[in-house]
Amino acid sequence: MLNYIEIYVDELWYLLLEMAPWLMLGLIFAGLLKVYFPQKHINRLLGKSNFRSSVNASLIGIPLPLCSCGVIPTGISFYQNGASKGSTNSFLISTPQTGVDSILATYSMLGWPFALLRPFVAFVTGVAGGVITNIFVKDKQVTIQDQSPFSNLKIDTGAINNRKETCSDDSCGCHEPEKKDNRHSLVRAADYAFIELLQDIAKWLVIGFLLAALISVALPEDFFSSFSGLGFLELLVVLAASVPLYMCATGSIPIAAVLLMKGISPGAALVFLMAGPATNVATMAVLGKTMGRKSLMAYMATIIGGALFFGVLINAFIPADWFLSQIPHLHGDGHEQQMLPVWLQWVSAIVLVVSMVGGYFYSIHKKRKKMNKTEGITVKVTGMTCSHCEANVKRNLEALKGIAEVIADNRSETVKISGSGFDLEKVKQTVNGLGYKYEG
Known part of the structure; x- marks a missing residue:
């Protein structure tokens, strides 16, 4: 028993x-x-239901270090602030699959083929998800006809239900300006x-x-080799x-690396790297509720179809041996290749x-x-x-009239709101509209 624990700890370390080192980088x-390309610049690029908006959304989403727990509220916030359903789906599909942090970590564990x-x-x-959504899911828009500054503004009916006026420019008055952070840019980045x-x-x-180390230690070296002849199955x-x-x-990278070493095919590893981060039950529930079942079906069809298509293609x-030969380290067979100095790794x-x-x-x-000071x-x-x-x-509630400052804490599941004359019913609608649940 102690021997297995020692092997497990060794593999984990x-x-x-x-x-x-690659995670740090x-x-x-x-x-x-985050500092030099803040989110307010993103909203202006995602507003139209066309191919260009889908391309913009995918290009923006790829380097952003957001997994599905963070990308869903971010994407929904874009949608409720004027982004089209197509560009929102493009963002939701491309963002959780990768990120600047995971690209470098993928290179460290799986080699440059998977990193690219x-x-x-x-x-x-x-892009495919955005195009499919644009074709089969139309953005229903209405025009508000009154004498307000927004008299000619077209907004999504879903946003009307949440009593959220939408726009693509911070100067229109929909959003109060964000409080300036006076710290040095490098301090904010860190x-x-x-x-x-x-x-x-x-x-x-x-x-x-933990799972990768457990799989490496507990499963036989040829455990997945029996699946290699099953192909599409x-x-x-x-x-x-x-x-x-x-x-x-x-987090999916070390698991995929160990699965490859245990005999799983590169195509199946790519399916895991795509579908694992991009889908889960919670994501599907929130997306269906906020953007509708058709948008959810387009989202799921694109991820599932894309994963299987590229998996089969690879x-x-x-050849699987070529992928394995490009992995920069071999562990457990008596010879290893060090990419970086040991001192830097430690x-x-x-x-x-x-x-x-x-x-x-x-x-x-x-x-x-x-929280205590506010x-x-x-x-x-x-x-x-x-x-x-x-x-x-914080951003969506501070856009409501009468709210001066918002402090949200996900650990205690509390939101502290300061200001005067704000409507708690609108607070509730805004929170629920983002995919969270206002409990009172």
């Missing part, structure tokens, strides 16, 4: 050493992306990367590492397991672990301190799972 890029394949497949399926983002993915990253089995599963793009035309792993643990307690302390009312909101959920609740 090995996986951490391999991914840590990816986090740095993600922080810089993931963003390419995410882009193609994202705070986002190593506090907010890392805390969002930490749970699923740890789960991914192998892809369906992996797909069936991946669709309801929640796993972020980065298995049919690219330093990165230690910094990553310390950042995850320290960031957890720091974020709790910071949020509680801010006067206002506190409401309970369930369904928030990450900092992106908090940011979406």
